[in-house]
Amino acid sequence: MKTHITTTVNGEPEEFLCETEQTLLDILRDELNLTGSKEGCSSGDCGACSIILNGRLVCACLVLAVEAEGQKIETIEGMADGEELHPLQKNFLKDAALQCGICTPGFLIAAKALLEKNLNPTEKEVRYWLAGNLCRCTGYDKIIRSVLNTAEEMRRK
Amino acid sequence: MVKVILTESLAKKYTSGETQITIEANTIQKLFVNLNERYPGINKALNHEGISVVIDGEIFQDALYERLEGVSEICFIPRIGGG
Amino acid sequence: MATALKDFKWVGTRAVRPDGVEKVTGRAKFGADFSLPGMLIGKVLRSPHAHAKIKSINIEAARTLNGVKAIITGSDFNELPSEWVPAGEVQINFRDLSRSIMARNKVLFEGHPVAAVAATSEIIAREALALIKVEYEILPHVIDVEAAMSPDAPILHEDLFTAGVEPSPKTASNIAKRVDYSSGNIDDGFKEADVIIEKHFTTQPVHQGYIEPHATVASASEDGQCSIWTSTQGQYVVRAYCSEVLQLDISSIRVTPSEIGGGFGGKTTVYLEPLALALSKKAFRPVKMVMSREEVFRSSGPTSGSSMKIKIGARSDGTITAADVELKYQAGAFPGSPIMPGCMCALAPYNISNAKVVGYDVVVNRPKVVAYRAPGAPISEYAVECVINEIATKLNIDPLDIREKNAAKEGTRALYGPQFGAIGYIETLLAARGSNHYKSKLHENQGRGVASGFWFNIGGESCATININTDGTAELVLGNPDIGGSRASLAMIAAEALGIDYNKVHPIISDTSGLGYNFLTGGSRTTFAGGLAVNEAAEDVVRQIRERASKIWDIPEEAVTWEDGFVRPAGTNAGNFEPLSLADVAGMAAKTGGPISGHAQLNAQGAGPGFGTHICDVEVDEETGRVTILRYTVVQDVGKAIHPSYVEGQMQGGASQGIGWALNEEYIYDEEGKLQNAGFLDYRIPVASDLPMIDTIIVEVPNPRHPYGVKGVGEVPIVPPMAAVAGAIADAIGVHLTDLPMSPPRILKELNKKQ
Ligand code: FES
Ligand code: FES
Numbered sequence A: 001m002k003t004h005i006t007t008t009v010n011g012e013p014e015e016f017l018c019e020t021e022q023t024l025l026d027i028l029r030d031e032l033n034l035t036g037s038k039e040g041c042s043s044g045d046c047g048a049c050s051i052i053l054n055g056r057l058v059c060a061c062l063v064l065a066v067e068a069e070g071q072k073i074e075t076i077e078g079m080a081d082g083e084e085l086h087p088l089q090k091n092f093l094k095d096a097a098l099q100c101g102i103c104t105p106g107f108l109i110a111a112k113a114l115l116e117k118n119l120n121p122t123e124k125e126v127r128y129w130l131a132g133n134l135c136r137c138t139g140y141d142k143i144i145r146s147v148l149n150t151a152e153e154m155r156r157k
Numbered sequence B: 001m002v003k004v005i006l007t008e009s010l011a012k013k014y015t016s017g018e019t020q021i022t023i024e025a026n027t028i029q030k031l032f033v034n035l036n037e038r039y040p041g042i043n044k045a046l047n048h049e050g051i052s053v054v055i056d057g058e059i060f061q062d063a064l065y066e067r068l069e070g071v072s073e074i075c076f077i078p079r080i081g082g083g
Numbered sequence C: 001m002a003t004a005l006k007d008f009k010w011v012g013t014r015a016v017r018p019d020g021v022e023k024v025t026g027r028a029k030f031g032a033d034f035s036l037p038g039m040l041i042g043k044v045l046r047s048p049h050a051h052a053k054i055k056s057i058n059i060e061a062a063r064t065l066n067g068v069k070a071i072i073t074g075s076d077f078n079e080l081p082s083e084w085v086p087a088g089e090v091q092i093n094f095r096d097l098s099r100s101i102m103a104r105n106k107v108l109f110e111g112h113p114v115a116a117v118a119a120t121s122e123i124i125a126r127e128a129l130a131l132i133k134v135e136y137e138i139l140p141h142v143i144d145v146e147a148a149m150s151p152d153a154p155i156l157h158e159d160l161f162t163a164g165v166e167p168s169p170k171t172a173s174n175i176a177k178r179v180d181y182s183s184g185n186i187d188d189g190f191k192e193a194d195v196i197i198e199k200h201f202t203t204q205p206v207h208q209g210y211i212e213p214h215a216t217v218a219s220a221s222e223d224g225q226c227s228i229w230t231s232t233q234g235q236y237v238v239r240a241y242c243s244e245v246l247q248l249d250i251s252s253i254r255v256t257p258s259e260i261g262g263g264f265g266g267k268t269t270v271y272l273e274p275l276a277l278a279l280s281k282k283a284f285r286p287v288k289m290v291m292s293r294e295e296v297f298r299s300s301g302p303t304s305g306s307s308m309k310i311k312i313g314a315r316s317d318g319t320i321t322a323a324d325v326e327l328k329y330q331a332g333a334f335p336g337s338p339i340m341p342g343c344m345c346a347l348a349p350y351n352i353s354n355a356k357v358v359g360y361d362v363v364v365n366r367p368k369v370v371a372y373r374a375p376g377a378p379i380s381e382y383a384v385e386c387v388i389n390e391i392a393t394k395l396n397i398d399p400l401d402i403r404e405k406n407a408a409k410e411g412t413r414a415l416y417g418p419q420f421g422a423i424g425y426i427e428t429l430l431a432a433r434g435s436n437h438y439k440s441k442l443h444e445n446q447g448r449g450v451a452s453g454f455w456f457n458i459g460g461e462s463c464a465t466i467n468i469n470t471d472g473t474a475e476l477v478l479g480n481p482d483i484g485g486s487r488a489s490l491a492m493i494a495a496e497a498l499g500i501d502y503n504k505v506h507p508i509i510s511d512t513s514g515l516g517y518n519f520l521t522g523g524s525r526t527t528f529a530g531g532l533a534v535n536e537a538a539e540d541v542v543r544q545i546r547e548r549a550s551k552i553w554d555i556p557e558e559a560v561t562w563e564d565g566f567v568r569p570a571g572t573n574a575g576n577f578e579p580l581s582l583a584d585v586a587g588m589a590a591k592t593g594g595p596i597s598g599h600a601q602l603n604a605q606g607a608g609p610g611f612g613t614h615i616c617d618v619e620v621d622e623e624t625g626r627v628t629i630l631r632y633t634v635v636q637d638v639g640k641a642i643h644p645s646y647v648e649g650q651m652q653g654g655a656s657q658g659i660g661w662a663l664n665e666e667y668i669y670d671e672e673g674k675l676q677n678a679g680f681l682d683y684r685i686p687v688a689s690d691l692p693m694i695d696t697i698i699v700e701v702p703n704p705r706h707p708y709g710v711k712g713v714g715e716v717p718i719v720p721p722m723a724a725v726a727g728a729i730a731d732a733i734g735v736h737l738t739d740l741p742m743s744p745p746r747i748l749k750e751l752n753k754k755q
Helices: A024-031 A087-094 A104-117 A123-132 A141-156 B008-014 B028-038 B042-047 C020-024 C094-101 C122-131 C145-149 C186-192 C235-245 C273-283 C293-299 C339-346 C377-395 C399-406 C425-434 C486-498 C526-553 C582-587 C644-663 C721-733 C744-754
Strands: A003-009 A012-018 A050-053 A056-059 A072-074 B002-005 B020-023 B051-055 B058-060 B073-078 C040-046 C052-058 C068-073 C084-087 C090-093 C113-119 C133-138 C175-183 C195-203 C215-220 C226-230 C253-257 C287-290 C306-314 C320-332 C355-363 C446-455 C460-468 C474-478 C505-509 C560-563 C566-569 C596-604 C610-620 C627-637 C694-699
Touching (some): A012 A024, A050 A104, A123 A141, C040 C122, C040 C293, C068 C273, C175 C339, C186 C355, C273 C287, C306 C377, C320 C377, C339 C377, C377 C399, C460 C526, C486 C505
Parallel strands (some): A003 A072
Antiparallel strands (some): A003 A012, A050 A056, A050 A072, B051 B058, C068 C113
16 A cells, blocks of 8 residues: 655655655655665665755655655755755865765755754864764765865855 | 896796796797796796786786887786776 | 976866766766666575575575566576686686676575566565575585684685695695795894894774665666666776676677766676676566665675784894785685785885795685775785884884885885886875974873885776867766766866866766776776876877868978967968967868867876875773774875875875774674674764864875876775874874774773783
């Protein structure tokens, strides 16, 4: 038996049918073709699937699709505003905060959630906030710097 | 004439311990032939798992047809891949 | 040719990467992001045992399940001869490769594939796996390398006899091969020594840990044409391996690389591709296969674990007089650990007259190891660097000084044969000594360690095409997957050589049909060898531009010069014409002979060896044994940094992988040879809160064999960290640890012993 779910994804109304065991990540990727959220582990350990659910940062692989009923979902695909990239996206490019790029959507979403709560984080706060997002390429250095740079830039505006 | 440097284990087996030998050859291909004539079987040993040829300190992954005029030293190392 | 000393417009800048926007917006398609209409989902049934005979496989119940479209087992694969044959730059035993991706009579590690299913949904595919009945006869297994070498160890392969020993053995063994290198006389050397340190070391296998699991889509059509979309470090290598394993013509297979979410060597082989293709050949529908993280840990990667004995002697002034090294590397279930490079690299940074290195390649009931960043080198160099640090402590010599005293330089003969050319090892030591980090003060419970590392770097086959469009923009067609910014570095080289704006060069990564053979992205070769090909293709374009200009001006080709993106008549004798830009000439291409397109195909030689030196500060918590990395600096000779940000990124990323190797990462097996930590929760790679900023110092000693002076970058940075961290811990607590990982329980044990 499939369940019918109605949600909002990146500001647009969206509906889908899902099996009870399907995760929200499965639906986003396989049904809605929003493959920007990545699956690195499906156990909540890598953060590659980070999305914002009703304003809260979550791992989409740990949310059942049926739980999305009536909820607001934000994914990487909705982060830019038209042709205007989010300041984090711009700075990740400028600061070379990605190498292979598989972890990038997750980091961007997680960092956005952080800056929405705290626009003046310390390096330590950024490191702990992003500790749930794994990156094997960069050693995190350029990612952390880029988030700090963005915070500073956004504070100035 | 080029100088060929062999590892000690190869030398023990094929050249009665001689790790540096001088030999006449104008290409690597010819070098293999001449080496094998002097030390029968050494060709096969050198090729066992693929080799790279080092010509005057520079590693060539595929050097069979490299010319040896003006070259002074050759050695052989296993092929290197990488991650 | 440009020279490494000239000022460049693009080379050396921090341009935004051409594929960047795709990657920050979630548009970029990685392996698992690809789908085709009518696609089936493939799943693998894996052995639950470390070592067992397969007595029977019954697929009947699975076959008749609704929605199951194809099943394959070992019997669907041809038996291939056991021989080492060249496959691109490396040698492969295709019988072993084939058996490693699908078991035949025996399973040799937990996770070894025994069957695969393609079905209309993932749920059905899983159900089908549960219906396949495999009858096993469990055999004794062996996980540890020393245990596997003992005469009464369970034997993995009845037909494996140790190579490299005389006379050839008559009984089968888990020791696939013995190799040795020596020079001088170590007994004499040790007699000259004032201090001799002899230590035994162990390291654990570690996984490459790419965040993207293996993923592939294969589609075979009724006329025998096959297409594969896959996450790989080398589309041409996937094509070659699939063609060998499935005995297909190379031209019948077309492989398109997806974006790749990390590889580090782990995606230089095939796992899923031949299975997906074999399933598709049965079902005549596209088949998608994606590994779970657990499958990645149980059945792909890692690099070898090891057991090593190192003995080094030095005079009281620090001169090393002799080194005796014995290395035993786990190969996993089939022969082929990186023992050779392990032996060759062990002492490579040093000029030692009396040295001996012996290595063993040993099979054990674990997944077959695969390349991981500078394969083999981090293991042996870790042990040697630790001993050198200990000698320095004993002799009360600065660890950088002892290295400088013994460092290889231009003209030093490496133990494995050749003399080094223009290497920059000493330069890295000097830069490390001059760094603020090295001059800074430490506090209580803190310690500082240094270590160096070497990797060969390779060249190899590369092709490039540059198509010049009529508006003067350029398509740059490349043959190597972009794993960390190579589109940017190669487009910069093209822009530089063509004298056009970097943003007018549009790089794409070709499938296997668009260019001749390219060896894979690995061995730190992409910017070096790819750069040579791009530069040569650009020269081909320039030659054509000059030829076209000579037609337009009706003057001889020799009378046309090319400079800074413009053709000009060479002097007044040649005629009085306004210079033409590349775009001007390109706009007239049709009238002057047709499209302008430059090509290059080459086998790059002359890759310059890479050296690096790392400095690490730690603090050790005496209560918990936890080690905190306080400060870390990576110094490396890169020849020339084309794109400094991505060069730094390689240095920082390699260092943090090494820190994980040093402190946390290991495989935990139970009594039955089953992996207990097949997930990121328990196999803990460094996270952001584990690390400080990683400082970088780029040293540039140009490679004379490259037009821009490039040397490989990506591999050296993983070599020094383990010994640098160990050295820092030793400095903090006064104990030189010899087993990796240096996890809190291990540190606590040492601290307790000390009290
Ligand atoms: S895929 Fe969700 S946390 Fe890894
Ligand atoms: S950039 Fe590759 S995992 Fe982060």
